[in-house]
Amino acid sequence: MLHDFINWIREDLGRFTEDGQSWSHQLHESLFMWNIIEGTHVLTIMFFAGTIWMIDLRMMGIAFKNMPLSKLSDRVLPITIVSLAAMIVTGIIAFIGRDPLMYYHNIWFRLKMVFLVAAMINILWFHYRVQKSDIAWDVIPPMNDPLPVKKALWLGVFIASAFALLVSFLIPGDPWVMSSVRILLFIAGLVGLFMIIHKRTPGLPLVVKLSGALSMLAWFLVIIFGRFIAYDWFYCEKETTTPGSLMYVLQECDSALAFREGGGETIEEEIFEEEEAAPDDGTSEEAPAEGEEAPAEDAAPAEEPAAPAQPTPGQGG
Amino acid sequence: MTFEDLFKGIPGSADFVTNMPKIWPFSMWQDIYAPFGALHLVGLALMGGAVILLNLRLMGAGLKEEPLPVLEKTLRPWLIAGLAIVLGTGIIIGVLNSDKLYKSVPFFIKMVSLLAAVIYSFGVTNAIAKNEGRASTGVLVAAGIAFLLWLVALGVLGSDEISAPGLFHPLSAGYAMLIIYGVRTRWLAVGAFALLFGGMFVMYWIVGFNTYEPIFDDISRWLTIIGAFVFAGLFGYEVYAGRAEPASPTAKLIALFSVLTWVTVAAGGRWIGFAS
Numbered sequence: 001m002l003h004d005f006i007n008w009i010r011e012d013l014g015r016f017t018e019d020g021q022s023w024s025h026q027l028h029e030s031l032f033m034w035n036i037i038e039g040t041h042v043l044t045i046m047f048f049a050g051t052i053w054m055i056d057l058r059m060m061g062i063a064f065k066n067m068p069l070s071k072l073s074d075r076v077l078p079i080t081i082v083s084l085a086a087m088i089v090t091g092i093i094a095f096i097g098r099d100p101l102m103y104y105h106n107i108w109f110r111l112k113m114v115f116l117v118a119a120m121i122n123i124l125w126f127h128y129r130v131q132k133s134d135i136a137w138d139v140i141p142p143m144n145d146p147l148p149v150k151k152a153l154w155l156g157v158f159i160a161s162a163f164a165l166l167v168s169f170l171i172p173g174d175p176w177v178m179s180s181v182r183i184l185l186f187i188a189g190l191v192g193l194f195m196i197i198h199k200r201t202p203g204l205p206l207v208v209k210l211s212g213a214l215s216m217l218a219w220f221l222v223i224i225f226g227r228f229i230a231y232d233w234f235y236c237e238k239e240t241t242t243p244g245s246l247m248y249v250l251q252e253c254d255s256a257l258a259f260r261e262g263g264g265e266t267i268e269e270e271i272f273e274e275e276e277a278a279p280d281d282g283t284s285e286e287a288p289a290e291g292e293e294a295p296a297e298d299a300a301p302a303e304e305p306a307a308p309a310q311p312t313p314g315q316g317g
Numbered sequence: 318m319t320f321e322d323l324f325k326g327i328p329g330s331a332d333f334v335t336n337m338p339k340i341w342p343f344s345m346w347q348d349i350y351a352p353f354g355a356l357h358l359v360g361l362a363l364m365g366g367a368v369i370l371l372n373l374r375l376m377g378a379g380l381k382e383e384p385l386p387v388l389e390k391t392l393r394p395w396l397i398a399g400l401a402i403v404l405g406t407g408i409i410i411g412v413l414n415s416d417k418l419y420k421s422v423p424f425f426i427k428m429v430s431l432l433a434a435v436i437y438s439f440g441v442t443n444a445i446a447k448n449e450g451r452a453s454t455g456v457l458v459a460a461g462i463a464f465l466l467w468l469v470a471l472g473v474l475g476s477d478e479i480s481a482p483g484l485f486h487p488l489s490a491g492y493a494m495l496i497i498y499g500v501r502t503r504w505l506a507v508g509a510f511a512l513l514f515g516g517m518f519v520m521y522w523i524v525g526f527n528t529y530e531p532i533f534d535d536i537s538r539w540l541t542i543i544g545a546f547v548f549a550g551l552f553g554y555e556v557y558a559g560r561a562e563p564a565s566p567t568a569k570l571i572a573l574f575s576v577l578t579w580v581t582v583a584a585g586g587r588w589i590g591f592a593s
Contacts, residue, residue, distance in 0.1 A: 029527035032482040035591040043486055043583050050366025063391055075380050227355035
């Protein structure tokens, strides 16, 4: 049902006449409009994540230790909230304007949405539950002597995880195994880091620090997964995404492929086919933006396996 | 203007650039290139928070109660950490895409504005903040050099047919700063931005986003130019009328240029992908 709704957005939203085009198709074929909107979406990260992380760092007792949290929030949160609004509006338009079905069946987009919702729930949890007792910890109480032995233990966990993570990038191996190992090492490093922070600020309640850490991590992952959307590693159309595999199931590839077999195409393919069919007479004035040429799997010649994985044209950078 | 245009007279430079991805240890990272691109954005965001809060304070807005030297000291580790991530991942991305970036106009814009932004953050705004808002002659000279470099980047951005729409990003960031900082012109800035750029969006909405008629390009170009002049006028008035405020007009202008230069760095990076 959601698939049909997304397809309605793609094909019919904004199409007022029989031979007209939907806003999605128009934006996708626009010369610069989609680029400007998507570029603005990415740039609002500087304003949004940059400012919310400063509040998160204060919640964990790492930065702005001499400033009451309520004062910092009063000054910084208005910028954060307006940036979030701009990020969501441009994000929705960018979603509509670049083949929403591609996004819908993309594992990274789905993960991004999961962590976006998690970050929102964390905000509500902090605002309506944790913050109610902020009189006790709005100003960070004087630090008691932390437990040096336990701190050293967690410091060891962090350093060992970080070193092992770095070394893992120099060891060749099965991509799935290596990725799993790196994820585990990353989590171990985060736990070690959080525990060091926890031991250093005993005056702050654990729940406040936990909320700050969750916020930082959730927005970090929203950015990371948002960037990964541009890569075609697990597209349903790829032979490596075999029926029954984890990615196949998580991306609902059944409905995506059934849609294609029924005559539906992704916008990327439509654009590609149109350009393939058009004679190359050197006149490009009426063509879409230069970066919007072909799906990523067609972008690099097969005889150049050494080339790094490239994002879908128009989304790289 | 690209680095290829700049260095084509140096024998062997093109071959050197082409072979850069084969250099160890970069050659080992070709298959795991994507995470570095994502971390690059994380570093930019971390640095962005530190840059925006310090420069807003220099303009007399944001964390006004915090003394400038204390705020600078608080934000410094995050600025350095952000820059370390941006440069570390940026070098890896750059080496693995050396041939493409060597011929890329937005990459040239990004590098020139990055140089300007680093001068601003580590040689100008930090020094002004440590000195409680006062700028020495040496700092002003550094700010002048950074400003000229930024103008070069903007000039290249505006004159490149493919990347020119990217001027919207520093301009809209300027309006955002004015809306946050402006006391007298805030609502004028909101109105001007909505009228000019909201109007441009509505125009394309009506005629179709995929319209390629040159007349609409000309209208967009002129709206952008008018938007830039309106912004300069509003910000100029805000600074002129706020002379009695604790922050000096020079510090306010330097703070604004510092933020806009960092936004130009980010915009240049984003348009590398669009213009390739």
